[in-house]
Structures are given as structure tokens and as C-alpha cells.
Amino acid sequence: MADFIQSSQSKNSVRTLATPIPDVAAFDAIVQAVMTNNPFGCVEYISAGVTHNPVEKTRENYTVRIVYQDNDAKRVGNDSGSFNTVAGYTAGAAALIADTALAEAHGGTPVRDTENDSFSATLRCHDPNGELYNVTITRTRVTLQSYADDAILGKVETWADTVPALA
Numbered sequence: 001m002a003d004f005i006q007s008s009q010s011k012n013s014v015r016t017l018a019t020p021i022p023d024v025a026a027f028d029a030i031v032q033a034v035m036t037n038n039p040f041g042c043v044e045y046i047s048a049g050v051t052h053n054p055v056e057k058t059r060e061n062y063t064v065r066i067v068y069q070d071n072d073a074k075r076v077g078n079d080s081g082s083f084n085t086v087a088g089y090t091a092g093a094a095a096l097i098a099d100t101a102l103a104e105a106h107g108g109t110p111v112r113d114t115e116n117d118s119f120s121a122t123l124r125c126h127d128p129n130g131e132l133y134n135v136t137i138t139r140t141r142v143t144l145q146s147y148a149d150d151a152i153l154g155k156v157e158t159w160a161d162t163v164p165a166l167a
Helices: 024-037 086-098 100-106 150-161
Strands: 011-016 045-047 050-052 055-069 075-083 109-112 118-126 132-138 141-147
Touching (some): 011 150, 024 086, 024 132, 141 150
Antiparallel strands (some): 055 109, 055 118
């Protein structure tokens, strides 16, 4: 049998947040700040003839959670919806709360369970050294994926240390 041979030095690192990011607005502000301010010093690159921005959002997901309560505030059901934009998340939450047929089917009154909502966005970054890596931000952690140069980890850690919500 043939042996597997290591072909890369790719690393992954995770920072678990002391407290979850409080809401979608704070989360979106962090993501937008990375894309706008480029705190990692990333550079444009060309792939398959297409010019890419130094930092690009490649994936995002926002999940709203609803619980249904009876007249005694006892939980009688739950629902959730996942959306790929902040606008979709906001509109979806309002639609779920307003859906009287769904509330009747659950046998209760809909209440937002914002503590259990979840958000995530993955940013692809192109380092000046040529490496492509991903930074995934969720409500509870920041993950640096597919990097080899420890200087990249240093840049991401330095940035995260300046963002109070990422402590």
C-alpha cells in the first residue's frame, strides 16, 4: 500500500469568545470593519483571470430562533429560519413572529429567542506572502483556517485583541 505524504503545512486556530457577540448589528459591524479596513494587510490577487479583493466574504449564515409559549409562558414549540444576509435575517424574524397560522399550529404565542440566534461569516484573505486563508467569525468564536505562516496568526490575534467583543 502507498503511504500518505504530507503535502502542506496548513494550520487552523480558534479563539473562543468569553461572551457571545450581543446581536446581529454588532456582529455585522465587526465583519464589515474587516472588509473595509483590511486590518490583516491583505492584497488583491488574480485567479482564473478574475481580480479578487484583498478580503472577500465567501459565506454567511444568520439563524433566527423563535419559541412558542402558552398562556402560562410554558414552551409549547419552537421554530427557526436560516438566512444568507442580515437583511434576510431581519425580515425573516419579523415574518416568523407575524405568522399567525404558524403560531396557531404551535398552539402558542411566538417570542424571539435572541440569545440562541446564531451568526457566521467566512472571509477569504490573500496575504502579501501569497497565502490564501479564511477567517470565520461566529457569535461565539473566531477561527483562522488554512494558514502556514505564523505571522498571519499574529496579525489576526493583534486585530482580535483590539475588538472588545472578541475578547
